[in-house]
Amino acid sequence: MKKALTTIFCCILLISMLSIVEASSHRRDIYDYKGSSTGFAREKVNYSLFNAENFTGTRMDLTGNSSADSFIGKFFGTFFNWIIGSTSQSYLSFNGTDLDFNETFLNGTIDTRAIAVNATMKLYVDAQDIVFNDSLKSYTDAQDIVFNNSLKSYLDAQDITFNDSLKAYSDITFVNITGDTMTGDLIVPNLTATNNITITNNLDIGGNMTLGEKITFAFGEVIDNIVNGVIQITGDLLVTGNVNATKFFGTYNWTEDSPLLSFDDTTLSFDYAGLNSSYDSRYLNLTGTNANQNLNVSPFNITANEFFGDINATFVKIALGSGSPTIDQMQEYLDNTGSSGFFTGGIISDGGSGTIDITAGQGFIRTTADDNAPLLSFNWSAQTGVAVTDNTTQYVFVDDTGTISLNSNEFLEAQDNIILGLATDEDGTIESVFNLGVRLEESIGQAGRFIRRIHSVSRDVRRGGLVFGETGTRNITLTAGHLWWGRTEY
Incomplete structure (x- = not known):
């Protein structure tokens, strides 16, 4: 149990x-x-x-x-009390079942804010640029040794990796670096280097290049910096074109094969004695071309059919006789045979109120009171309102400087002070004016006219012969002879 x-x-x-x-x-x-x-x-x-x-x-x-x-039913309606705020309604939407996001509106917001941010950032960077640069410089100056040593240690350790990475990046852009050597093109708008830059290939510069020091080439040639406007070149300078310069200094290696030129590394000499007609076409060919500068061919003569342009009278020779005369130039001929005087202008007229007017003129005059002083062509300007002393006769002169002067002494005329005429004043009024002086135009013709005026009131001058005699009944005889009438000999 x-x-x-x-x-x-x-x-x-x-x-x-x-x-x-x-x-x-x-x-x-x-x-x-x-x-x-x-x-x-x-x-x-x-x-x-x-x-x-x-x-x-x-x-x-x-x-x-x-x-x-799984959930069956309205998930958000079941588990959430979902409310979309006013600031998010442009981006989110909810219909009780589906929650949607507006990506297009978000992209527009980002683009709008990017422009504003970029503009604001640019203004800030522009305003802070100097401060930023100065601060960066102060920092890098203080950290330079430490920074360089640290960077060197790092680069030494990372050499292969660094070079390979840089090459991989730069191959895509401009710089091609193999190992430690740049084999491609480097495009730099402005390059400032305080140390050495070694370039084994070509360097193409599209703009200007300014150098503060000299340029040394691989074989030892040097182009030194400009000192007092001079560029000093150490080594030979081979020029295949023309060299245009006002002056050359230093020595020259002259290789011209010419019997007329010689060069001893310092002086270039010309054997003018060897110049003859066989070299005319080789060394002086002005056919079809005018020489617009001085042509110095001393001690040679120039023979030509025609001369164009200005020729100095000292270059024009005159015919020479025996005895080796020293007067052999046209200028010397004029100096010794010409006279001071005028050939245009110099007309004196009443200027009113006891004054006279003198017109402009030109003539020849000597520079000193010497018959053999150089005879120069000169001009003077017109003068108006030249006062004449009351109750006097004043002689009007012009000197070699073109200065008009008045004087009561008529004998002041000289080779460098020629007389133009005279004026007489009576009680503050010009009574009379006369144009006098040596007028050079057609001076020989004027002398002939003077002779004719004299001989018009004088007998002919017998030079010889013309002796009367008689023959037969009431007949006369006349021997041969010569006489002058005017400037003509009969």
Whole structure:
């Protein structure tokens, strides 16, 4: 009996335990809501369903986590009280079931803000540029040694990796670097270098290049910096074209093969004695070309059919006779045979109120009161309102400087001070004026006219012969002879 009761108790206990396990695997904890004037109040804070196949209801409030294989129904409407604020309505939208995001509107916002940020950043950088540069310079100056040493140590350790990385990047752009040598093109708008730059290939510069020091070439030639407008070149300068310069300094290596030119590394000499007609076409050919500068061929003569332009009278020779005369130039002929005087202008007239006017003129005059002083062509300007002393006769002169003067002494006329005429004043009024002086135009003709005027009132002059005699009855004889009438000999 006791054994049977024990067996029954164990069975009941086993059944109870199985019921508890089953209930725990399909447990639903149910809680109630108490109505109130403000809504409902939850009695249990955490509520869980374990291994529940389904839960059906109109509302579930969760304060913790929720996990399930699937949710059926309006997920957001079930679990969230979703409200989209006014500032987000352009980007998000919710219809109770689907939540959508407007990517196009977001891109427009980013583009608009990027322009504003760029403009603001540019203004800030422009304003801070000087301060930033100065601060950076001060920092890098102080950190230069440490920075360089650290960078060198790093680059030495990373040399292969660094070069390979730089080459891989630069091959895509402009610079091609193989190892430690640049083999491609380097395009730099402005390059300032305080140390050495070694270039093994060509350097093409499209703009100007300004150098403060000299240029040294691989073979030792040097172009030194400009000093007082001079470029000094150490080494030979080979020029295949023309060299135009006002002056050359130093020595020259002259290789001209010519019997007329010689060069001793310092002086270039010309053998003018060897110049003859055979070299005319080689060394002096002016056919069809006018020489517009001085042509010095001394001590040679120039023979030509015609001369054009101005020729100095000292270059014009005159015929020479015996005795080696020293007067051999046209200028010397004029100096020794010409006279001071005028040939145009110099007309004196009453200027009113006791003054006279003198017209401009030109003539020849000597520079000193010497019959052999150079005879020069000169001009003078017109003068008006030249006062004449009351109740005097004044002689009018002009000197070699073109200065008009008045003097009561007529004998002041000289080779360098010629007389133009005279004027007489009576009580502040010009009574008379006379034009006198040596007028050079047609001076020989004027002399002839003077002779004719004299001889018109004088007899012919007998030079010889013309002796009367008689023959026969009331007949005369006349011997041969010569006489002058005017400037003619008969």
